Amino acid sequence: MAKAMARHILVKTEAEAEQLKKRLANGDAFDVLARKHSICPSAKRGGDLGEVRPGQMVRVIDQVIFKKPIRIVHGPVKSQFGYHLVQVFYRD
Template identity: 85%
Template structure:
């Protein structure tokens, strides 16, 4: 069965997600920004979602993790929880 390793930052607004994405593009540390800004419990782990399998996440996030290029930061992706920035760094 397919699996991946991913991390994300979850915020309340699209504007906040876009601002964080710009900061990441300038080289700021993903884990540090996740710890400081993410409203998800994964913030304590720098946004690390651990090993993920298809169907474990909401559909929009699942599609990013299993279909988008590795290592790129994708988003903002809107879900019922807020806006996500998602990075997948391993997939098989």
């Protein structure tokens, strides 16, 4: 079965997600921004979601993790929880 390792930042607004994405593009550290801004419990781990399998995440995040290119920050991706920035480390 497929598996992947990913991390994310979850915020309430698309504008906040866009601002954080710009900061990431300018060299800010993903884990530092996740700890400071993410509203997900994973924030305390720098946004690390650990190893996940298909179907463990909400559908829109699952699609990013298992279908989009790795090592790129994707988003903002809207879910019922808010707006996500997602980065996949590996997938197999």
